[in-house]
Amino acid sequence: MTSVTDTQFSDSDLATLLLAVGAEPPVGPGVFEDSFRDLDLDSLARTEIAARVVERWGVDVEERLTPETTPAQLRSMVEGEVAGR
Template sequence: MPVEKITDEDVLELLVAVGLDKAAGAESLARSFEELDLDSLARMEIATRIQDRYDIDVEEDLTAEQTPEGLRRMVTERRLAV
């Protein structure tokens, strides 16, 4: 069974679902969650959605300093390691 990859579009969809402005573009992926004004509650919601969809636990590693781009890489690496 092929591993479902998380794409930039998937990450942007997650960000918008937890409060990022819909007008935000791909450049947002390189900014930290803190710079995007996504607080710990938003990060917890992202972690829960990733757990539900990809069966990967990222809650402890999803810090304010982390970027969505880094999150995408982390999920991809962990999915490939399974």
């Protein structure tokens, strides 16, 4: 298991996270600006994303994730919180 002290949120981390919650491959930087809605990730997928982010980075983003949120915005949320520690 990865420690909640991780500070890096790489493209690979983001792609792995999206695939784990049901995004259709291929997943890479080209889709990081697409909304969760455009990626067909529903509220259950967003809840799973939030749970995995808390486990990995110790950042609670659940209330901030909407259908319009993009993976790039998610990464910015996490990096901002981690940098502020």
